[in-house]
Amino acid sequence: MPDKNVLILGGGVAGLSAALELARFDISVELVEKTGFPGGHAIQFSCKATDKCVKCGACVAEEKLENVTENPKIRLMRNTCVEKVTKSDRFSVTFQTGPEYIDPDKCNGCGVCLEKCPSAGAVMQGFSKHHTPFYAICAEKCLFIKDGSCNVCQEACPEGAIRLDQKPGDYACEADAIIVATGFTGFDPKDKPYGYKVFPNVITNLEAERMLRQQDILLRPSDNKPAERIAFIQCVGSRDASLNHLWCSKICCGSSLRMARRIKARGPETEITFFYIDVQTFGSDFQGVYEDIREEFRMIRAIPGDIFRTDDDRLQMAFLDSNTREPAEEIFDLVVLSAGLTPGKDTEHLAGLLGAELADTGFFSSSRDGIFLAGAARGPMSIAESVASAGNAAWETVKYLSEK
């Protein structure tokens, strides 16, 4: 279908997969990603292999991104957000494109910009070798963009790749169909009683994933020392009526236990305690894995209460020990909160622009009128499920285009 053009919103693993599927039908694809780093959450995940591959799927996003970059039918746009959608025969869509402060053709990924930048978080680092440029400027934190007071990175860049005085631009396209693959937002657990953002050694599962992409074991953010006693707390922000999040986030039991196993494989002396409600063993092979896991870690079937910081900067946690049936207080070096998957931050806004419906959960509910859904925009999904969902959305799109 060389005369057809499909717009995909979201460059995560679902969007990348859908783009590749459509390209196989010789359909042109405009793949729009709002951040500077395509690949979504999946490309930030760590490989969970111990002595062998455990099929976590973390490498899939890398591979898909590489294939998308090389595919002539797919145009990947970074830093781009939808502004307006109108439909007559086709969809007419306008976008705002963020300034490309760092020229991808000039940047050699040396990292001098990040090293010299005085404002924390203003220079962001990519997650994959397929991220070109490997660095991006965060407009909210950059001092030049705030008040023009600093241009250290621009001066320091040996390739002259940085230009901070650029303005946002516009872009428009016509599309025969749209695939929404905007993914999820990780729950922010700052209001739960665990001191997240107060105690540096309380982190989320997504932060742990990023850390394990770069190093073998988890280090304590407060002092960069290896965490010897780690607690994982499941279901933080999932299955929670007080937040109106009644759903199970599906991926956290599998991903946390696999992270724990990987840490144990690389650092056998690490003690890991897993606090859970009930282990959701989604996925065909996970049930077998879980049998072994129960032997490796201390499993406590209760969610802990408060966390306090001790004088020597460790974390004291109160919980009911389901094994001894006694209340307990124990000290941990690091606590990983399995923060749930919630609807993407922009979902409501985007649904308004598209005229799409949302379920009671706040995720997108169903495909219709040339708009199709792929991946975790529909609800919590693993990488494998997102890829399958994207394949399904692409197939529905092809059918729609051929009947049109």
Add this chain to the structure above:
Amino acid sequence: MQETSDIIEMDQIDHDRFRSWPFSQDFCLTCGLCSSSCPVSGIDGFDPRKLIRMVSLGLEDKVVEARWPWICTMCAKCEHVCPMEIDIPNVVRSIRGLRDREAVPGILHKGLAAALETGNNLRLPKEDFVFILEDVGEEIAEESGFEDFKVPVDKEGANILTTIHNKLVNTHTDDLKHWWKIFHVAKEDWTVPSDNWEGTNWGLFTGDDGAMKTMVGRIVENMEKLKIKNLLWPE
């Protein structure tokens, strides 16, 4: 009954009464946040998660006989952390209410009976109560700056009516002084009733709605009789 090894007799399970309760105990995910957060968790094996599970299973006789509901202090921390918003303190109170009144733990039972008969948990006669108040008032008046202090008893038309926790006229009389002195310095127009002054309401803690209503009604009567619009009710 705290032993999970106890065999549950299936014909004993009667869900009907609990099903009519509006506390959403059937939504419990058994996450255990209540048990992990509870300040009296573990005392005599007390485990709020198990208690809610027993209610959800309809084990009425067992929970009504159990000591657990009487260990709970009803501080409500469990309710605050519960992701399913189950009103656990109210479940506890309702279980207490199902007990035969004669089987309510002694001090609560006797105290409440005394309050219903005499207007206070201690059976303190009116003359003794007023004597204690005046005695404390005289001690305050001995302090510099408080020479003209008097305890205003049964003052009609005052701005605030206050109740008294019985321990303040029993073992903790000094604790009356702090807030009375603040009233005096702030020139507040306040008073204490000489009858039905009891501020603790053990109908609340024993799950006895009738007794609770009687006690509250008496405070309202005092306000109407003395033509007072504002109530300060320190428990």
